[in-house]
């Protein structure tokens with residue numbers, strides 16, 4: 295049976311906003327999008343539900359998160375002024391204190407929060423990607439789960455690479471049409487050059503999407519360009535030899551073949567003119583995480599330049615350990631305001647980044663992030679749900695008409 299949903303606004307994203315708009319749903323798919331008068335005329339026998347003074351928008355896309363770290367909300371705030379100490383405490387807690395059950399619960403909790411914030415698709419990076427994949431599948435979201443790989447020590451490249459391939463094999467056995475497998479060499483300070491090259495070749499040969507943290511902190515820049523600072527000291531203390539690239543992070547990733555994979559790069563704060571050219575020429579994508587960048591004091595990525603250069607950019611919350619919320623609408627608002635130091639980035643531009651552009655960053659262009667005829671019902675959320683505060687569950691507002699997640703049928 296066809297259902298028509300009316301609202302004061304319908305925002306298809308791929309086309310102009312429609313005031314007093316409607317969408318018609320037939321089974322699991324959108325049958326039509328347009329003005330209420332037109333849609334009601336096309337489907338005269340359809341049942342109608344009116345969301346009144348709301349907006350119907352596509353499911354939001356979170357291009358960069360770590361759902362497994364949801365349990366660490368607020369846990370690392372004492373270390374925020376020292377990125378190395380922050381990473382060390384996170385890693386120790388993750389490896390020494392969290393059991394597999396803890397990680398599974400943490401990831402599922404994060405996925406539930408994301409859905410409540412209107413997010414229907416995620417790019418999730420995890421060392422326990424199998425658990426994250428199960429969590430995302432159980433909650434009914436769509437996305438890519440990137441299995442992380444670590445390894446600063448060139449002597450251990452073969453061992454680390456075998457571990458990555460083994461984990462990818464496990465993921466591929468349980469991946470589905472909705473949740474796909476990707477790989478993620480963690481960061482330039484945690485993966486050595488030879489391991490980056492192997493992983494880049496592997497991504498290309500296996501057609502695996504690749505995500506990586508890049509150009510995030512001053513400490514990383516100092517390490518990659520000059521071979522000094524807290525990351526260099528950390529490796530020296532572990533008797534690990536490291537060859538300093540002596541260039542920017544983006545040029546380092548280009549030299550090691552990572553940019554050939556058209557990667558999704560999280561952060562990209564410390565990028566110069568040559569780096570922007572490299573991003574554009576290689577069709578690399580950016581997961582822009584303005585709140586995480588600000589909370590950890592890393593600085594501000596040039597969102598306006600990404601948009602103006604035609605570089606694909608989506609929004610990411612990063613983990614709630616460096617954000618406190620997983621809320622892409624809030625991220626979009628923050629992104630627009632911060633970017634106005636460069637130019638008047640519009641609400642429409644960041645909303646595009648939060649939806650259709652984010653979908654393209656995850657290889658989901660044409661599938662989610664827009665309201666078009668033939669698209670899956672899973673791509674629609676009630677705007678009211680987006681106003682709920684993730685992490686502050688308010689059951690008095692539950693059941694307010696979310697059309698996302700499991701209620702949305704099979705597609």
Ligand SMILES: [Zn+2]
Nearest residue numbers: 507560612613
């Ligand atoms: Zn991250």
